[in-house]
Amino acid sequence: MPEIARLKRSTGCFELDFVEREATPEWAMKLGIRLHLTGLSLSNTVSELERFGVDRCRSTVHNWVQKAGLQPTEGKSPDHVAVDETVIQIDDQRYWLYAAVDPDRNEFLHVKLGTAQNLGLSEIFLGELREKHDVSEAVFLVDGAQWLQEACRRHGLRFQHETHGNRNAIERLYKELKRRTDQFATHFRNLEPATAETWLLAQAFCQNQLI
Numbered sequence: 001m002p003e004i005a006r007l008k009r010s011t012g013c014f015e016l017d018f019v020e021r022e023a024t025p026e027w028a029m030k031l032g033i034r035l036h037l038t039g040l041s042l043s044n045t046v047s048e049l050e051r052f053g054v055d056r057c058r059s060t061v062h063n064w065v066q067k068a069g070l071q072p073t074e075g076k077s078p079d080h081v082a083v084d085e086t087v088i089q090i091d092d093q094r095y096w097l098y099a100a101v102d103p104d105r106n107e108f109l110h111v112k113l114g115t116a117q118n119l120g121l122s123e124i125f126l127g128e129l130r131e132k133h134d135v136s137e138a139v140f141l142v143d144g145a146q147w148l149q150e151a152c153r154r155h156g157l158r159f160q161h162e163t164h165g166n167r168n169a170i171e172r173l174y175k176e177l178k179r180r181t182d183q184f185a186t187h188f189r190n191l192e193p194a195t196a197e198t199w200l201l202a203q204a205f206c207q208n209q210l211i
Contacts, residue, residue, distance in 0.1 A: 014070055014205070028054045032061045033068055037206040039180075071201040072109055072208055077134040078102040081109065082141040082170040083126075083148055085117055088181060090196050097177070097200065098125045103141065103169035108204035109133055111177075113197040122151035130155065177203055 016026055028049060036045045042058035049056055081100050088097040096117045100109040110129045114121040129135060140159035142148045152159040180203050 014068065016068055024054060024056065024060075028052060029064050032056070033064050033070075033202075034206075036061055036065060037070075037202055065202055066195060066198050068202065069198070070205040072107070072111075072132075072204050074132040075134070076102065076109060078104065078109065078138050080104060080141055081129075081135055081138045084143060084170050084174070085114075085122075085145070085148075086174050086178070088113070088178065090181075090193070095193065095196075096121070097174075098122070099170060099174065099177075099204075100125075100129050101170040101173055106169050106173070107208045108173060111197075111200055111204045113193055113200060115193070117145075117147070119147040119150055122147045123154060126151050126155050126157065173207065176207060 014030070016029060031052075032045050032049055032054075035048055036042060040048065042061050045061050046056060046058055049061075080103050082103045083098070083100045085096045085098045088095050090113075096114045098112045098114060098121070100111075101107065102109055110125070110132055112121075112125045112128065114125075135157065138158070140152050140157050141162045142152065142159050144161065149159060149161070177200065181200070
């Protein structure tokens, strides 16, 4: 799979802060995380690790992804930020996935999973985004969602209503993130929303590494 080969070349793209508590070599954990995030099921990831003499179960690989705390790199200063939300299915529940994307670089800045589509969650999402990135001078590209526009006003952020153009970047990235979620549908059985959000943040990190 081309995505796996590309991400495997990024050997220094993330660090693991929990390795001192693990018996598995760090290189094996990083390989397992990369393989799973770029498309292999947990079972196939375990099989690949066995080829290197590393015998671990599926839940162990899942826990590595959770513990790694991967998410889009902080400290960016984009000129534009496209923000949107979309429905995402996790197990038998519907959630709202909020995302902020730098359309000029075609990369995720932040993602958040919520149980509703409203002003309160939109404000929280933009507040987290402001803590992670310098977006004070950015122009936010939003659609007709009034809650997103009002959240921008309350945070003192400049925005403009744009349906297509640069906002197409977020639609493309959403499509890929949904594809990955559908691919790992069985991975979400009886999964807590916070755990799913951690997994989605890791997927956003992974997608950014493949640009």
